[in-house]
Amino acid sequence: MIGRLNHVAIAVPDLAAASALYRDTLGATVSEPVDQPEHGVTTVFIDLPNTKIELLGALGADSPIGKFLARNPDGGIHHLCYEVDDILAARDSLKAAGARVLGSGEPRPGAHGKPVLFLHPKDFNGTLVELEQA
Ligand SMILES: C[C@@H](C(=O)O)C(=O)SCCNC(=O)CCNC(=O)[C@H](O)C(C)(C)COP(=O)(O)OP(=O)(O)OC[C@H]1O[C@@H](n2cnc3c(N)ncnc32)[C@H](O)[C@@H]1OP(=O)(O)O
Numbered sequence: 001m002i003g004r005l006n007h008v009a010i011a012v013p014d015l016a017a018a019s020a021l022y023r024d025t026l027g028a029t030v031s032e033p034v035d036q037p038e039h040g041v042t043t044v045f046i047d048l049p050n051t052k053i054e055l056l057g058a059l060g061a062d063s064p065i066g067k068f069l070a071r072n073p074d075g076g077i078h079h080l081c082y083e084v085d086d087i088l089a090a091r092d093s094l095k096a097a098g099a100r101v102l103g104s105g106e107p108r109p110g111a112h113g114k115p116v117l118f119l120h121p122k123d124f125n126g127t128l129v130e131l132e133q134a
């Protein structure tokens with residue numbers, strides 16, 4: 001069911017500092033920050049030859065990464081995003097297998113404008129999983 005690794009997301013306390021670290025110290029190609037008000041985060045994408053890194057900064061008072069950053073003040077790996085060919089079929093078979101789909105359960109446009117869903121980290125070995133329609 002799952003296909004390519006679309007991105008690895010890292011929650012960071014300071015998006016400008018993290019962007020500079022990837023651009024200047026690691027020598028990567030780093031995008032400008034984009035607010036994602038529907039998701040409560042600001043994203044910066046780093047293009048690597050085989051996948052992307054998504055730097056996440058908190059946006060707004062009730063950001064979904066707020067508690068994570070409180071627990072991990074230096075930041076940390078927040079989720080993995082896998083591409084799927086049919087996100088509704090993937091959701092339904094995962095639900096049937098007992099996995100918890102977060103939020104309303106309806107896919108919403110993600111950072112790339114394609115539908116995304118999140119799966120509970122406790123159901124996937126302590127790793128928050130994002131699915132993105134390929
Ligand atoms: C723009 C878009 C895109 O790329 O297209 C994005 O990525 S938006 C990316 C931001 N959006 C999201 O993350 C949306 C989905 N996330 C959520 O619904 C939530 O953040 C949850 C994952 C359900 C966590 O909720 P909340 O922070 O309220 O729960 P909590 O702090 O009480 O944590 C409950 C338990 O889950 C664990 N936990 C929480 N977040 C975790 C994470 N990212 N990875 C692994 N474990 C995690 C906690 O340690 C805790 O375990 P213990 O009980 O053992 O202590």
Ligand SMILES: [Co+2]
Binds near residue numbers: 007009079130
């Ligand atoms: Co993501």
